[in-house]
Amino acid sequence: MDKSPQxxxxxxxxxxxxMRAEFRRVSSDEQLQPVHVQALTYLARANRYSNTxxxxxxxxxxxxxxxxxxxxxxxxxxxxxxxQDDLDRRVVRLRLSQAGDAFIAEAQxxxxxxxxxxxxxxxxxxxxxxxxxxxxxxxxEDNEGRAFGQCHGCQHFERLxxxxxxxxxxGDRLSGPETKRICWLYVQKGTAVEEDxxx
Amino acid sequence: MDKSPQxxxxxxxxxxxxMRAEFRRVSSDEQLQPVHVQALTYLARANRYSNTxxxxxxxxxxxxxxxxxxxxxxxxxxxxxxxQDDLDRRVVRLRLSQAGDAFIAEAQxxxxxxxxxxxxxxxxxxxxxxxxxxxxxxxxEDNEGRAFGQCHGCQHFERLxxxxxxxxxxGDRLSGPETKRICWLYVQKGTAVEEDxxx
DNA sequence: CCGATTTGGTATTGACACGATACTAAACCG
DNA sequence: CGGTTTAGTATCGTGTCAATACCAAATCGG
Numbered sequence: 001m002d003k004s005p006q007x008x009x010x011x012x013x014x015x016x017x018x019m020r021a022e023f024r025r026v027s028s029d030e031q032l033q034p035v036h037v038q039a040l041t042y043l044a045r046a047n048r049y050s051n052t053x054x055x056x057x058x059x060x061x062x063x064x065x066x067x068x069x070x071x072x073x074x075x076x077x078x079x080x081x082x083x084q085d086d087l088d089r090r091v092v093r094l095r096l097s098q099a100g101d102a103f104i105a106e107a108q109x110x111x112x113x114x115x116x117x118x119x120x121x122x123x124x125x126x127x128x129x130x131x132x133x134x135x136x137x138x139x140x141e142d143n144e145g146r147a148f149g150q151c152h153g154c155q156h157f158e159r160l161x162x163x164x165x166x167x168x169x170x171g172d173r174l175s176g177p178e179t180k181r182i183c184w185l186y187v188q189k190g191t192a193v194e195e196d197x198x199x
Numbered sequence: 200m201d202k203s204p205q206x207x208x209x210x211x212x213x214x215x216x217x218m219r220a221e222f223r224r225v226s227s228d229e230q231l232q233p234v235h236v237q238a239l240t241y242l243a244r245a246n247r248y249s250n251t252x253x254x255x256x257x258x259x260x261x262x263x264x265x266x267x268x269x270x271x272x273x274x275x276x277x278x279x280x281x282x283q284d285d286l287d288r289r290v291v292r293l294r295l296s297q298a299g300d301a302f303i304a305e306a307q308x309x310x311x312x313x314x315x316x317x318x319x320x321x322x323x324x325x326x327x328x329x330x331x332x333x334x335x336x337x338x339x340e341d342n343e344g345r346a347f348g349q350c351h352g353c354q355h356f357e358r359l360x361x362x363x364x365x366x367x368x369x370g371d372r373l374s375g376p377e378t379k380r381i382c383w384l385y386v387q388k389g390t391a392v393e394e395d396x397x398x
Numbered sequence: 399c400c401g402a403t404t405t406g407g408t409a410t411t412g413a414c415a416c417g418a419t420a421c422t423a424a425a426c427c428g
Numbered sequence: 429c430g431g432t433t434t435a436g437t438a439t440c441g442t443g444t445c446a447a448t449a450c451c452a453a454a455t456c457g458g
Contacts, residue, residue: 004324005316009218009309010244011331013237014258014347016215018338019208021260024446033415033445038212045209054435059213061220066416068437073414090424090435110208116338117204120330125203128330131323132210139217139315148213223417232416232443253406265445267408272443289406289453 012132019113026107030077035060037109039070040079043096044104047181049170050148051094055184058146079103137188149186151179156187211331218312225306229276234259236308238269239278241381242295243303248369249347249383250293257345257383278302336387348385350378355386 023034042056049055057067071094074080079100085091096104117125140147151157156169157179165174169185222233241255248254256266270293273279278299284290295303316324339346350356355368356378364373368384 002321004321004328005313006309008316008324008328008331009312011328011335012211012214013218015211015331015335015338017237017258017260018335018342019212028446031413033413035415038216052435059216061216062415063417064436065418065438068435069415072437088425088435092436110205112338112341113208113334114204115341116334117207119337120333122201122203124326124330125201125207127323128327129203129207129210131319131327132207132214134319135312135315136210136214136217138318139214139311142311142314143217227417230442234444251406252408261444262446263407264409264447268444271408287406287454291407 022112023109026109030079030103030107032077033070035062036070036074036079037107039067039074040096040100040104041109042182043080043094043100045182046094047178047183048172049167050182050184053092053094056094058184059148059182074100146184147186147188148182148184149188150181151183153189154183154186155189156185157189221311222308225308229302229306231276234261235269235273235278236306238266238273239295239299239303240308242279242293242299244381245293246377246380246382247371248366249381251290252293254383255293258347258381273299345383346385346387347381347383348387349380350382352388353382353385354388355384356388 020034023037027034027037038060039056042059043051046055050059053064053067053071056071057064060067071080071082075082077099078097081095081097082092083095085093137147151165151167151174156167158166158168160166160173163176165176165179166172167174167183167185219233222236226233226236237259238255241258242250245254249258252263252266252270255270256263259266270279270281274281276298277296280294280296281291282294284292336346350364350366350373355366357365357367359365359372362375364375364378365371366373366382366384
């Protein structure tokens with residue numbers, strides 16, 4: 001039996017543990033926990049469909065109750081803003097406040113990671129990304145978990161013209177930058193098997 | 200600027216979060232926390248140099264005090280055994296108890312992961328492993344953190360004959376299986392750049 | 399050889415993550 | 429328009445986690 005998957009898991013967990021420690025370090029000034037940094041990072045990358053407590057809970061693998069508490073804290077600290085959705089008034093929408101934006105910009109939580117990957121060729125990184133991405137997709141299928149992803153590669157993504165896009169599921173028009181954010185309604189487009197490219 | 204490293208980090212964290220949730224699921228019968236599963240898994244793979252609270256704390260990215268608490272709990276539950284080192288009586292050595300062994304064997308915490316990676320070719324996994332391994336090594340250098348690894352690839356590793364090994368640093372002879380475990384004294388042997396292999 | 403320092407580990411305390419449960423209010427559905 | 433579902437909050441108990449203080453064994457420096 002091949003034990004490589006096992007080893008891969010070990011690496012993923014260890015790296016994640018180290019980043020968690022790193023998050024703790026950079027956020028100790030603000031009295032924040034690692035999970036708060038993750039939450040802020042998520043919000044910095046979420047689009048209009050995924051900027052809700054529900055989606056965040058799914059993304060972080062936590063319950064909605066737990067996430068709700070963390071959001072209360074972040075709100076008290078003035079790092080995020082919460083506002084009601086116009087159409088569905090049960091829904092709470094989230095965004096980074098100016099202070100939250102500033103925190104992410106200054107603390108640079110991923111700096112250590114950027115450094116750690118500096119010697120690895122972009123190609124090897126892309127290969128690793130593609131393998132992990134596929135792992136994640138399968139994982140989510142297995143657990144009936146919702147998928148997250150960027151418009152590029154999503155079934156619902158439609159290109160109206162060179163600079164105009166649309167989400168076929170929601171019917172909304174999307175700005176260029178918004179198609180780069182993390183969406184909750186992501187559905188993998190017909191899956192051709194990707195194989196690693198050479199360097 | 201290339202954003203691939205960023206994406207890689209996102210994937211690592213998300214997968215790790217999902218596995219954490221998975222750990223919580225499989226260990227909720229035993230009233231254990233995800234970190235306890237990680238600790239037990241670590242012990243199942245640690246060798247004679249790394250089966251101490253200190254090493255575990257380093258590996259998990261936690262402080263020794265925190266780890267000490269978790270170990271107390273695991274001891275109370277009868278999942279691990281703690282005993283004194285003969286030479287240095289400050290040192291506590293750890294090992295899985297029979298119950299701990301059984302738990303790891305039954306709960307199969309990595310099962311979900313095995314499933315999630317089933318469709319990925321061994322070669323792509325190896326490539327991903329190699330990239331992440333290198334990331335980890337650089338990360339540890341940057342933070343003056345100690346490295347972890349298996350004898351194969353360690354500077355101190357000496358092969359006495361076809362089946363006899365020795366750790367040059369500690370001077371101990373090692374059994375074959377022990378060279379496959381996680382060691383704390385690991386030092387990367389002269390680093391030739393590995394490049395991805397084709398499939 | 400013996401005081402000073404270092405090292406491995408534990409005890410205690412306080413903040414808070416986290417799940418479980420119970421709840422509210424809005425939306426949906428027949 | 430009553431029953432159900434859905435998004436989120438409130439509350440509570442367990443236990444992680446860092447910080448601090450502490451102890452004992454080892455090591456170092458004269």
